Amino acid sequence: MSFINYASREINCKIVYYGPGLCGKTTNLQYIYEKTNPQAKGKLISLATETDRTLFFDFLPLDLGTIRGFKTRFHLYTVPGQVFYDASRKLILKGVDGVVFVADSQEARMDANVESIRNLEANLQEHGFDLRTIPYVLQLNKRDLPTAVPVEEMLRQLKYKDEPVFEAVALKGIGVFDTLKACAKQVLIELSKK
Amino acid sequence: MGASDLIMYEEEFQKIKDVISKLRVDANANVVFLVDKNGQQIAATGDVERLDTTSLASLTAGNVAATDGLAKLIGEKEFAVLFHEGEKENIHISIVSGKVILVVIFDERSSLGLVRLRVKRSSEELSRVFQQIMEKTERERATGAAALDSPFAEITDADIDALFNE
Numbered sequence: 001m002s003f004i005n006y007a008s009r010e011i012n013c014k015i016v017y018y019g020p021g022l023c024g025k026t027t028n029l030q031y032i033y034e035k036t037n038p039q040a041k042g043k044l045i046s047l048a049t050e051t052d053r054t055l056f057f058d059f060l061p062l063d064l065g066t067i068r069g070f071k072t073r074f075h076l077y078t079v080p081g082q083v084f085y086d087a088s089r090k091l092i093l094k095g096v097d098g099v100v101f102v103a104d105s106q107e108a109r110m111d112a113n114v115e116s117i118r119n120l121e122a123n124l125q126e127h128g129f130d131l132r133t134i135p136y137v138l139q140l141n142k143r144d145l146p147t148a149v150p151v152e153e154m155l156r157q158l159k160y161k162d163e164p165v166f167e168a169v170a171l172k173g174i175g176v177f178d179t180l181k182a183c184a185k186q187v188l189i190e191l192s193k194k
Numbered sequence: 195m196g197a198s199d200l201i202m203y204e205e206e207f208q209k210i211k212d213v214i215s216k217l218r219v220d221a222n223a224n225v226v227f228l229v230d231k232n233g234q235q236i237a238a239t240g241d242v243e244r245l246d247t248t249s250l251a252s253l254t255a256g257n258v259a260a261t262d263g264l265a266k267l268i269g270e271k272e273f274a275v276l277f278h279e280g281e282k283e284n285i286h287i288s289i290v291s292g293k294v295i296l297v298v299i300f301d302e303r304s305s306l307g308l309v310r311l312r313v314k315r316s317s318e319e320l321s322r323v324f325q326q327i328m329e330k331t332e333r334e335r336a337t338g339a340a341a342l343d344s345p346f347a348e349i350t351d352a353d354i355d356a357l358f359n360e
Contacts, residue, residue, distance in 0.1 A: 003234040007207035012234045091259040095232030192346040
């Protein structure tokens with residue numbers, strides 16, 4: 001649910017990074033935070049456990065600039081990836097405008113990727129959204145690992161519709177901004193259709 | 195997406211600001227702000243410069259969402275009021291019309307009783323304003339999207355690319 005404020009000429013949109021535990025959702029946000037100039041970003045908030053596992057969410061507000069005189073602000077969230085935090089994941093999808101799915105390329109995590117997309121589909125449905133129509137981008141993360149599954153095989157198992165796909169190494173920032181840009185673009189185009 | 199989007203107009207925005215400004219004075223509070231349930235800040239008044247209001251809004255919404263989840267688990271519809279007591283400052287959080295979150299930050303110059311009393315009255319006023327906004331949005335939708343004059347109606351790829359190149 002985007003929020004258009006005609007009085008202060010602002011538009012706020014929400015993008016959620018989804019994916020299995022340890023796939024690199026928080027790393028994506030950390031890289032964006034590091035590489036964005038200070039005026040354009042707010043604080044990166046991480047509600048994490050003592051071992052740096054996301055407990056509730058990470059949050060990063062990002063000002064992208066203006067479109068037609070309207071300040072465009074994106075709120076980026078991650079969900080906790082671990083299976084047993086499903087109740088929290090559901091809450092964070094509330095009012096989402098676009099979803100980035102971060103898939104872990106390691107062979108051992110393929111089942112977790114598949115399960116997480118199913119979980120995303122079901123949780124979106126509970127909020128009345130449909131993964132088939134919502135702005136959505138697939139990121140294949142950790143492409144630099146020796147155990148990475150070939151891209152074609154990942155797409156065969158994970159591609160959901162005609163979503164944009166990006167290969168990434170989030171730790172080094174590869175593919176991170178391309179992913180965000182593709183998702184933000186879809187969100188804005190969706191807004192223009194209303 | 196769709197019909198549930200919140201659209202704020204100048205007239206109602208002013209009314210909301212008036213209500214929360216009055217609440218701040220009446221309740222002797224330091225800061226009063228309004229957030230929607232998705233964590234977007236709607237309006238704020240008071241000593242806000244020292245605060246990171248964007249983070250505050252997001253965490254408040256997360257807090258309310260988690261508490262809502264707890265309420266449902268035990269069979270309650272919602273917990274309409276949350277109160278956090280600190281050493282110096284306290285936060286009073288309440289839900290208005292089931293849609294927006296009203297947050298009051300106050301210290302020892304006020305009291306929980308006073309805040310609760312004033313919040314109750316302001317909530318009724320805010321409910322009326324949000325009702326107006328809903329009706330207005332519905333009306334504008336019914337008369338065709340063009341009347342809304344959306345700034346994004348004719349957005350181009352070039353516009354979006356420009357955003358990322360700045």
